Amino acid sequence: MARLPIVNKVRELRFFADEMTQQQLADLVGVTRQTVMAIEKGKYSPSLEVAFKISWVFEKPLEEVFRYSPEQEVQD
């Protein structure tokens, strides 16, 4: 299974945002809860639009939520 080179702090940020649930974040961003789950696990890299929306929800700059980490990338 490929591990994507983009890591994120979504789970941590949810916890510090009054323990916001995945469903609440999904509703605010306009994706399914399963997509939020896939993003948190690093299995799916969101589009730029969704990444910006997530940053906007947590009131953080994009680079504080998502980080490019090429050493993370592992192929199948």
Place this chain on the structure above:
Amino acid sequence: MDMSFKEKSTWISLASTLGIFGYYFISLFGFSDLPEEQVNEAIAGLLLRSIILIVILEIVFHTLLSATNHKAAEMGEDERDKLIALKANNYGYTVLAVGVVICIVRLIGTEMGPEVFESSLSAEIPMLTAHLLMFSFILSEVVRFTSQIVYYRRGY
């Protein structure tokens, strides 16, 4: 199992396709006992019955799914659903294209060298080209739904 609305919908489509067209292909073998003049009519009837059945099943199950997952049904597809569908469509299309090319080669072969083709399977199986096209279509749908499910299970 934690599944999105689209994943549940894909499972329904896969199960309906496998169920109905499994029945279609198994029924075809039963026609070998029929007199030759009745076979074509029986096959056409079976094909029509299978298509009507799959449409009814899809409508019934998807209505039930939407009724029990009202909010998710209203939301529709998100970006991950769309990407997964695009990737899965590519696999399905490849299978369908291979099937169509096989049928074209067979039709050209029948025109250019009828003695070779007519002495083989074509002579024994009525409406073979239609079956090959149908089989390619079903297989491409099964590949499409299966790859969608695999992507959903993997995350993407």
